[in-house]
Amino acid sequence: MHHQLRKNRPRADIGPLSTEVWTVNRGIRLFAADMAFILDELDSEIQRDKSYGDAIISYEKPIITTRCSPLVHTSQRYPAAEILDCIREWAPIGDPYWHNSIPMIVAYAMLIGVKSMVIWGADYTLPGGRTIEDDRANLEYWIGFARARGMKVGVPMESTLLNSLKHQGELHVYGLLDQGEAQAWLEGR
Numbered sequence: 001m002h003h004q005l006r007k008n009r010p011r012a013d014i015g016p017l018s019t020e021v022w023t024v025n026r027g028i029r030l031f032a033a034d035m036a037f038i039l040d041e042l043d044s045e046i047q048r049d050k051s052y053g054d055a056i057i058s059y060e061k062p063i064i065t066t067r068c069s070p071l072v073h074t075s076q077r078y079p080a081a082e083i084l085d086c087i088r089e090w091a092p093i094g095d096p097y098w099h100n101s102i103p104m105i106v107a108y109a110m111l112i113g114v115k116s117m118v119i120w121g122a123d124y125t126l127p128g129g130r131t132i133e134d135d136r137a138n139l140e141y142w143i144g145f146a147r148a149r150g151m152k153v154g155v156p157m158e159s160t161l162l163n164s165l166k167h168q169g170e171l172h173v174y175g176l177l178d179q180g181e182a183q184a185w186l187e188g189r
Contacts, residue, residue: 024101027121028063029055035062037108039078039101042069064108078104083111090149099135103142109151116152119143123160136160 023033025040029052038045038056042065046053056063057071068075084096087107098104102122109117124136143153 022105024105026052026055028059033061035064037064037078037101037105039064039066039104041065041067042072042075043067046071078108079111083107086111091145097138097141099138102139103135106139106142106146106153110146110149114151116154118154118156119159120156 020034021032022035022037023031024037027033028036028038036059042056042063046056046069056069059072059074061074063072063075064078065072065075066078066080068077080096087093087096087110096107098107102119106117106119119139122139124131124134124139143155146153
């Protein structure tokens with residue numbers, strides 16, 4: 001029955017060009033995805049919440065994690081050393097500045113050569129500025145890093161990430177309120 005329910009869940013659609021959908025943590029119970037990232041120790045997560053643990057154990061797609069579990073046949077170790085080796089070739093960093101799962105996923109995407117990605121549901125603050133999770137800056141750093149390396153990283157206009165919601169898709173250049181003037185200024189006109 002549990003297996004049957006998951007197969008009937010709708011696949012998340014991130015647009016006409018999406019080829020894969022990844023999810024994080026409890027997202028494995030929300031919709032069908034091609035891969036999941038549970039970057040907490042799997043055995044601890046399985047023991048902490050029986051329902052979630054059952055979902056982890058029975059998940060049929062790859063689960064990338066920091067510490068694999070013999071109970072989860074689809075678990076694969078997050079390739080931290082390989083990612084850091086690549087990143088250090090691009091920029092001299094010491095601390096990888098991975099304070100939560102989503103920045104680690106962006107770094108993973110960079111390693112495997114993802115050309116573009118859209119990040120849904122990674123809102124660290126709600127409209128009005130109420131924080132729901134710390135480390136928004138951590139993800140925004142990694143989005144900037146990925147974009148500097150040539151990856152197209154999209155954020156929905158409804159997201160508070162990168163102030164997308166605040167600016168509602170308008171170009172924001174400090175000191176220039178007129179959209180046409182801001183665009184011209186950026187183009188050197």
